[in-house]
Amino acid sequence: SAMIQFQNVSKCYPGNIVAVQDVSLSISQGEFVFLSGPSGAGKSTLLKMIAAIERPDTGTLTVNGQEIGQLKPAGIPYLRRNLGLILQKQNLLPDRTILANVMLPMLVTGTPKDEADSRARAALEKVDLAHRAEAFSPTLSEGEQQRVAVARAIVNRPQIILADEPTANLDRANANKVIDAITFFQSAGVTCVISTHDEQLFGKADRIVFLNQGKIDHIEQPMNGKQA
Numbered sequence: 225s226a227m228i229q230f231q232n233v234s235k236c237y238p239g240n241i242v243a244v245q246d247v248s249l250s251i252s253q254g255e256f257v258f259l260s261g262p263s264g265a266g267k268s269t270l271l272k273m274i275a276a277i278e279r280p281d282t283g284t285l286t287v288n289g290q291e292i293g294q295l296k297p298a299g300i301p302y303l304r305r306n307l308g309l310i311l312q313k314q315n316l317l318p319d320r321t322i323l324a325n326v327m328l329p330m331l332v333t334g335t336p337k338d339e340a341d342s343r344a345r346a347a348l349e350k351v352d353l354a355h356r357a358e359a360f361s362p363t364l365s366e367g368e369q370q371r372v373a374v375a376r377a378i379v380n381r382p383q384i385i386l387a388d389e390p391t392a393n394l395d396r397a398n399a400n401k402v403i404d405a406i407t408f409f410q411s412a413g414v415t416c417v418i419s420t421h422d423e424q425l426f427g428k429a430d431r432i433v434f435l436n437q438g439k440i441d442h443i444e445q446p447m448n449g450k451q452a
């Protein structure tokens with residue numbers, strides 16, 4: 225069943241800048257999809273609409289059964305709780321430990337401290353950073369910081385992970401580690417939508433959606449992909 229469904233979605237920014245034009249795309253629960261294409265193609269705008277940061281001008285977008293265009297303000301926190309967001313810059317708090325950074329989203333949603341502590345440690349284990357739990361983020365490499373961001377994004381058990389160019393500043397080995405960390409949660413049933421320019425990562429996806437000037441140019445399924 226579709227977790228995310230775009231039907232003829234278009235989106236303009238002020239000044240009549242067409243960001244997304246007549247996009248129809250259905251993403252299944254548990255699917256791993258890359259959005260690719262040149263800068264300005266509309267990748268970030270698609271991700272922002274899934275998170276209800278932007279809304280479609282026309283067409284319908286349904287996320288986890290909720291139509292984004294119809295969402296009332298009260299529905300937004302509910303939607304976002306089901307989304308793990310990973311951005312290019314991680315905004316980790318530099319004066320708190322890695323563990324405290326990963327616990328934060330759970331404390332915000334009212335998880336008891338003991339439970340938040342153990343779930344944060346479990347998440348850090350999954351991204352292979354349990355040994356750095358007590359370190360401060362500025363002492364971690366960029367690749368490690370990005371894996372902390374993965375742990376922080378999944379710790380509230382979202383059904384969807386959205387990531388905007390999460391490997392943009394990373395070398396090959398670290399880019400692979402970040403994507404593999406995300407893939408681990410995908411294998412547990414989380415739907416993942418990730419924008420990337422990095423062709424060497426494409427084989428890790430179920431599908432790659434190529435955008436150009438706001439439209440879907442074509443869709444590829446990697447030969448060595450998990451479904452092929």
Ligand code: ADP
Nearest residue numbers: 237241242243262263264265266267268269270
């Ligand atoms: P990508 O993520 O593929 O680089 P974006 O979705 O960021 O593409 O941008 C799509 C188009 O919308 C581009 O032409 C971009 O300049 C424009 N755009 C993005 N955000 C805004 C904004 N807040 N205001 C005006 N134009 C924007």
Ligand code: ADP
Nearest residue numbers: 343344346347350378379380381382412413414
């Ligand atoms: P625990 O159940 O003790 O939290 P797990 O090893 O099952 O430990 O999970 C590790 C981390 O992965 C936890 O922080 C959990 O919140 C996170 N997680 C996120 N989404 C899922 C999922 N769909 N299935 C399992 N764990 C998930």
